[in-house]
Amino acid sequence: MNPDAATLWRRPRSALAALLACLGMLGAFSIDTYIPAFSGIARSLDATPVQMQQTLSAYLFGFAVMNLFHGALADSFGRRPVVLWGIAVFTLSSLGCALSQTVGHLIFFRLVQGMSSGASMVVGRAIIRDMFPPDEAQRVMSQVTIYFGVAPAVAPIVGGLLLVHFGWHSVFVFLTFVGVVMWTLSWRLLPETLHATQAQPFHPAHLLKGYWEMVSSPRFLALALASGVPFNGMFLYILSAPVFLGDLLHLPPTHFFFLFLFTIGGIMGGAFLSGKLAGKMTKGRQIRIGFTIMFTIATINLLLNALFTAQAWWAIPPIGVFSFGWALMVPVVTLLVLDQAPLRRGMASSLQACIGSVANAFVAGVISPLVMHSTLHLALASLLMSCIGIVAWFFVRKGVLAGEQA
Template sequence: MASRIAPGFLVLVTSLVAMGVASMALYVPSLPAIQSEFGVLPSDTQVTLTLFFLGFSFGQLLFGPLSDRFGRRPVLLIGLSLYMVISLSCAFATSIEMLQVGRFFQGFVACVGPVVGRAVVRDAFAGKAAAAAFSVLGTALAVVPAIAPILGGQIQTHIGWRANFYLLTALSLILLIVCAYRLTESLIHKNPDAIKPVRLIKIYAHLLTSPYFMGNVLVSGLAFSGFFAYFTEAPFLFIGELGLREDAFGAMMLFTVAGYASGSFLSGRLVPRLGSRRVVFIGCGFLLVGSGLLLLLSGTLSLVNVIAPMSLYTIGFGMVIPGSMAEALRPFPRVAGSASAVLGFFQFFCAAMTSLIVQPLYDGTAVLLSVVILSVAVLALVQYLILARTIPADTEA
């Protein structure tokens, strides 16, 4: 395993992760416009986001084992090809139902970038190099959903919502070409039993019964839940209730970018001194403070009363995600693809379930949203306290 990371390699892997998560966020400023065009309820358009989360979560359970069996490169190339076709079909959707179906399958194949990207890093690097790479990937996983609406807001204002999917189609084509010519296979020893049902059941059972693995997975999944609950409701609060233009809404997401970047920076500085587990604990504290402040201020809907608390929340998010991801995968190098799949499944399944909860609760205020976010922050802290008593396993399935 390498001890240093080539910049070009890291840019490519980060781009794969970024494209997958940009798929969920780029069109978010267009949700009210999609609602208007198809003449449906806000919840009908929010479902397109929830279905993407579900597809993204379940797809990882397929692509993870496939990458362990056949290698990272072929699975990635096939996944990118399918993604390109499905993204184009979303651009041509003629009904909300067609868009909902398209978004589910787009999410199903969009996960191939993050799944294979994480597994490639685990194949190629160890120790501090792996931790540094995971920090960059974790940053992309949270920062891109915040940056993408800025571009999406401009696209909606000047072109229209369908252009989001044309752009994703073009980006996937570029990545497909680059990966075909530049990405080499990182998996030295393929696992011929990786997709056999008995073996899969054994691997997943081992992962799911590992207290250390599941503890880290649940902490990261709960942190994801709060962020994406906000993500689901934000366009309707800011555009629908406060009257922001779509491009202005996108710009408001810069504050969450700054929060996450600050948290990630603090994580990188503090991990060598305190260790990743203590940094995750501090991050959980920020989640709790930010969500608690959001609840206190939620009686009066304003930009400051929502964005300031959520910026604190995303600082905690930036501290929790890199450490919990690296710690979850560390004991399982030979089944990194499957372990990465289970990790990603729970992160986005938690996000999907929380999104389903907040949709029917939408009442034009941030009160109920803040209750949901505070609840998952409390659960994340409780789960960490349980995790703190757990010793990581040194064996794997």
């Protein structure tokens, strides 16, 4: 924690949480806002389905690769410069997407957009731990999770409205505007939270040593898996939504919002409770309760789908309960990940984000296509995701929570 933290931010804690959450939402908005415009972009640019998929793949590739470096840069040059440069590049690349006349240009600018959009999310986590002691940091992280949970629900609605009324170019004009607003707010409000005594040398040997210490640490890797993999227990339902909701549950598109309503409601409710429990419940117990909720509801969901033909009224709510359990424990586990490297919290946040991105990409590209055509298979995959997180947490809980009842 920065020893001068008390003098760096004098506004309400919720204001800093809101700023960091908005910064972290750039990535979600970059994906979810333009997805409704897929068909419109394809017609306008005469792009094939494969080329359109490349606009998403390029973004995800750039996002995952650069997540490895945003934090290391912030550990050396400061949190504020990395955030400001990241938003600036994001804004320019969004404008480039809006002005693209060929699908090749769009793929290139989407790659650059992905490379830059993760900076504020990765560095934002490190800023929270720079500024607040553990219990207070948990409350702020929970508030960030609440705000962040709104993005996946709001972004497609915004993108759809812009597409219908102004065309697909307006989606990226909107993202450009968002980038300008966030850069301005960050330039005016965001303090430099990396203390001068905690800055790390930006030298290849030093960086490689730091990366190696983390990737060779079973404790760090297990915590990163415990925080990132269970998310996919609900995320695969989002990825499979058109088939799950339309083909399997026979819901019309106008009712698809029910899935997002339960999912986002669960995330916001779990994150809210996590913040309320900070300092009142041991970390080990809170994490255990979160995993218990996920495992229990995933098991019930599997049994129901094995015994009965899925109906929307009982098949969707378990996803919301699962989301609640994940959001209850993830702020705590995320902070434990950062505390594994007190002098390299930016790098730790980078690696955690990279591991999460790789897990998400694997689920999106491999798992979801395999299981989306069966509610039973979806339920089984969701249960397995929670089990991976439970096993990872069980492996390290005693060492991480030394001195605290796990």
